[in-house]
């Protein structure tokens with residue numbers, strides 16, 4: 215049921231990190247893949263056996279052109295569209311956030327997905343799948359990540375809306391909400407310490423081993439009755455307080471008091 219043989223997939227931000235891991239896993243499971251990215255990924259595409267198309271997800275026309283180009287490059291309508299491109303700039307508090315940061319995060323992380331949801335359906339086969347990369351930040355508030363978190367929460371909202379709009383064509387729409395992942399965007403020492411202390415599994419996520427397989431599941435028939443969901447893949451980060459955190463706060467790794 216996880217087989218993607220003869221499936222055609224389009225992945226934004228497919229040249230690095232999570233997107234590249236998804237592209238490689240999809241190809242390994244039989245899919246033909248177009249990676250669309252703002253950076254020139256011709257060499258990476260050649261290396262992994264994909265096609266590359268330039269795309270700036272913050273630009274509506276660029277997204278429309280890339281999706282049309284993918285249909286041409288793969289000789290037919292698509293089966294899976296992964297709206298993954300994003301930037302991770304975490305700003306200061308709302309009070310201190312400047313307009314340039316708001317526009318950058320919102321136009322790429324939020325409108326980029328909106329444009330994908332707007333133009334992907336005409337290029338998708340009935341029964342296809344759209345998967346957006348959201349974030350555990352969409353569900354968990356941490357001071358300073360307000361603009362990023364709001365954009366990712368909007369992704370979850372748009373995904374559940376699109377699921378309702380496209381369900382009659384059998385097109386499923388879901389988002390994946392990773393915790394911190396070992397990519398250029400999420401591998402600072404502070405982020406590693408955070409996952410060690412705050413996740414139930416007490417470790418960082420690996421893009422290929424921990425995150426990409428969930429996209430394979432959501433793109434395949436194994437998830438054929440799942441739609442409109444924002445699926446956390448965060449090592450248990452937003453499920454509760456880790457033992458390591460409680461140890462730090464109370465000196466004991468169990469719940470304090472008589473609960």
Ligand SMILES: NC(=O)c1ccc[n+]([C@@H]2O[C@H](COP(=O)([O-])OP(=O)(O)OC[C@H]3O[C@@H](n4cnc5c(N)ncnc54)[C@H](O)[C@@H]3O)[C@@H](O)[C@H]2O)c1
Pocket residue numbers: 226227228229230231232233250251252253269270271272298299300301302322347348349350391392393394395396397398399400401
């Ligand atoms: N790494 C993490 O800890 C983490 C956690 C939660 C969610 N995410 C999300 O995962 C997604 C992928 O990030 P990643 O961790 O693989 O980081 P990454 O920086 O390795 O990959 C991001 C990709 O998006 C591309 N990109 C950036 N702006 C673009 C634009 N305007 N148009 C087209 N492509 C663009 C980049 O060139 C790059 O290939 C993002 O949406 C990010 O918000 C990452």
